[in-house]
Amino acid sequence: MSRKKIQVISISILFVLLSSSFVYVGFSLILWSQNYGGVGDQSAVSIIETSDGGFAIFGNTQIEPHLSDFLLIKIDENGIMQWNQTYGRVNTEGKEDASSATSFVQTTDGGYALAGYSSFGLTYGNDYWLVKTDEQGNMEWNYTYGGPQFDLVNSLIQTSDGGFALFGTIAGQNQDYFIVKTDSQGIYMWSKIYGTWEREFGEAIVETSDGGYALAGSLEIFGHSRTAYQLLKIDSLGKMEWNQTYGFQEFEINYYLKVTDLVKTSDGGFALGGTTRSAWTNFETYYLLIKTDEFGNMQWNQTYRTANSNDKQTAMIGTSDGGFAIASSYRNEDTYSDVWLIKTDLDGIVEWNQNHSLADFQHVRSLIQTSDGGFALAGRTHSSDDEYQTNDFWILKTDEQGIPEFPSWIILPLFMMALLLVIIFKKKSFRPIPN
Numbered sequence: 001m002s003r004k005k006i007q008v009i010s011i012s013i014l015f016v017l018l019s020s021s022f023v024y025v026g027f028s029l030i031l032w033s034q035n036y037g038g039v040g041d042q043s044a045v046s047i048i049e050t051s052d053g054g055f056a057i058f059g060n061t062q063i064e065p066h067l068s069d070f071l072l073i074k075i076d077e078n079g080i081m082q083w084n085q086t087y088g089r090v091n092t093e094g095k096e097d098a099s100s101a102t103s104f105v106q107t108t109d110g111g112y113a114l115a116g117y118s119s120f121g122l123t124y125g126n127d128y129w130l131v132k133t134d135e136q137g138n139m140e141w142n143y144t145y146g147g148p149q150f151d152l153v154n155s156l157i158q159t160s161d162g163g164f165a166l167f168g169t170i171a172g173q174n175q176d177y178f179i180v181k182t183d184s185q186g187i188y189m190w191s192k193i194y195g196t197w198e199r200e201f202g203e204a205i206v207e208t209s210d211g212g213y214a215l216a217g218s219l220e221i222f223g224h225s226r227t228a229y230q231l232l233k234i235d236s237l238g239k240m241e242w243n244q245t246y247g248f249q250e251f252e253i254n255y256y257l258k259v260t261d262l263v264k265t266s267d268g269g270f271a272l273g274g275t276t277r278s279a280w281t282n283f284e285t286y287y288l289l290i291k292t293d294e295f296g297n298m299q300w301n302q303t304y305r306t307a308n309s310n311d312k313q314t315a316m317i318g319t320s321d322g323g324f325a326i327a328s329s330y331r332n333e334d335t336y337s338d339v340w341l342i343k344t345d346l347d348g349i350v351e352w353n354q355n356h357s358l359a360d361f362q363h364v365r366s367l368i369q370t371s372d373g374g375f376a377l378a379g380r381t382h383s384s385d386d387e388y389q390t391n392d393f394w395i396l397k398t399d400e401q402g403i404p405e406f407p408s409w410i411i412l413p414l415f416m417m418a419l420l421l422v423i424i425f426k427k428k429s430f431r432p433i434p435n
Contacts, residue, residue: 034079035381037392042071044393045101046366047378051110053077053371057378057393058104058114061086063096070101070114072137073393085137089118089129099129102168103156110135115156115166118144128153128166130186143186146170151178155205163189167205167215177202177217179238192238200230204262206270211236216262216272219245227257229272229288231296244296246272257288261316263324265346268294271324273316276303287314287326289348302348315367315377322346327367327377339364339396341375352401362394373400 036042040062047057054076061071069088075081089097101116114131127146133139145151145166153168162184170178176195179202182188194200199220206214215232228247234240247257259274269292276288286303293299304326314328328340339362342353365379374397381394 032079032397033395034075035392035394036073036075036081036084037390039390041068041380041391042393043363043380043391044365044378044395046104047368047376047395048104048106049368049370049376050074050106054082055079055376055395056104056106056112057395058101058112059365059380059393060099060101062390063088067096067098069096069099070116070131071393072104072112072114072133074137075395079395079397083137085133085139087114087131087139087142089142100126102152102154105156105158107132107158108162111140112137113156113158113164115153117152117168126150126152128168128180130156130164130166130182132186141186143182143188145180145182145188145191146178153180154203157205157207159207160211165205165207165213167213168202169200169217175199175201177215177232179205179213179215179234181238190238192234194232194234194240194243201258203259203274206262206264208233208264209268212241213238214262214264214270216259216270218257218259218274229257229259229274229290231262231270231272231292233296242296244292244298246290246298246301256283260314263316263318265291265318266322269299270294270296271316271318273314273324273326275314287316287328289316289324289326289344291348300348302344304342304350315364317367317369319343319369320373323351324348325367325369325375327364327375329362329364329379339377341367341377341398354398354401356396362396370397374398375400 042059042061044057044059047055050056057073059071060068062068069086071086073081073084089099097118099116099118104112104114107113111132111134116129117126118129119126127144128151129144131139131142150171153166155167157165159165164182166180168178169175170193174195176193177200178193180191200217202215202217204216208214212235217230218227219230220227228245230245232243256277257274259272261273263271265271272290274288276286277283286305288303290301291299316324316326319325323343323345326342330338339356343351345351362381363379364377368376370376377396379394380391382391
């Protein structure tokens with residue numbers, strides 16, 4: 001056999017082994033991507049990088065039709081699962097209540113605080129639910145907050161005093177913003193409701209440098225089929241200091257605005273991000289980013305359009321260089337799903353964007369910048385090849401340019417395989433010269 005043929009065969013076999021290795025471990029050939037699931041639906045809502053360099057992913061797992069529990073998964077830096085825990089709540093009738101995960105943080109003691117809402121007993125309402133775990137995900141304590149109404153928490157932070165603040169919506173006669181403040185053990189300290197005769201939907205909270213809080217939400221005007229971004233500033237005890245509304249006059253073509261993200265910027269101001277549909281462009285969906293000063297006065301706004309403007313879920317973060325990163329998932333005509341990642345400078349000007357075509361349908365729900373300067377996206381994936389047509393947790397890791405990374409743990413084994421193949425074929429091609 002000629003040397004050239006040997007090289008061709010070696011490369012071909014190596015390619016097959018590479019492909020097989022990725023299929024076996026759950027990665028696609030070009031993506032640092034992983035799915036985690038079991039029986040029923042699993043849907044991730046948030047991801048964080050943990051103090052050990054790995055990741056924790058929080059979301060929901062279906063235990064019965066129309067009944068779900070919290071699910072927390074811990075993985076290492078290469079996506080290998082280390083442990084997972086589920087959390088459910090039993091009501092006074094001895095039946096398990098439906099729980100919906102929304103937000104979580106790693107706490108200063110290395111554990112986790114998990115937030116969501118749960119329906120309890122015969123009240124047919126929802127309460128805020130806060131669960132505290134140790135570093136292995138074992139529950140330490142849990143509390144509920146709210147009344148007989150539908151209370152829907154969307155955002156959780158650990159505050160500078162070691163306690164927690166939960167922010168979302170309370171639905172009585174109207175829907176209003178609702179914040180609950182607790183101490184480090186989850187003991188209730190105070191709560192506040194902010195609202196008007198219109199409908200408000202609380203989405204995100206950050207703590208400010210003065211010990212107060214900034215709250216972002218969406219305001220819906222009755223009878224006008226219009227919504228707007230809204231930003232509220234409160235002090236450390238929940239007293240309103242100011243509020244600003246964006247959307248009715250500044251963006252006359254906008255029909256619908258929904259805040260999804262709030263970032264505190266390095267200059268003391270804020271950035272609000274979310275989706276907008278335009279009445280003058282067939283109600284196509286854009287991502288709208290607004291930058292304000294420390295008093296909520298708008299400084300600039302930018303809109304971003306994906307390939308087909310059919311955005312599904314989106315997420316936005318501030319980056320280490322003062323800019324912003326936005327992630328979204330959308331249907332594509334050629335593939336079942338694309339994931340879109342865009343990086344901007346501090347003025348919202350696009351620096352780069354990446355599209356990743358995937359075989360299944362992914363919903364992006366969470367985005368973080370990792371300690372290596374790259375990014376991690378999380379959400380849910382729905383496989384068309386799945387016999388049960390269910391959803392799983394999904395994570396994608398990229399480098400600092402948004403390019404999916406090769407999983408480092410598999411490089412050495414593949415190199416050793418390639419080296420072994422070369423040695424074997426060299427030996428087979430060697431023929432001693434007859435005497």
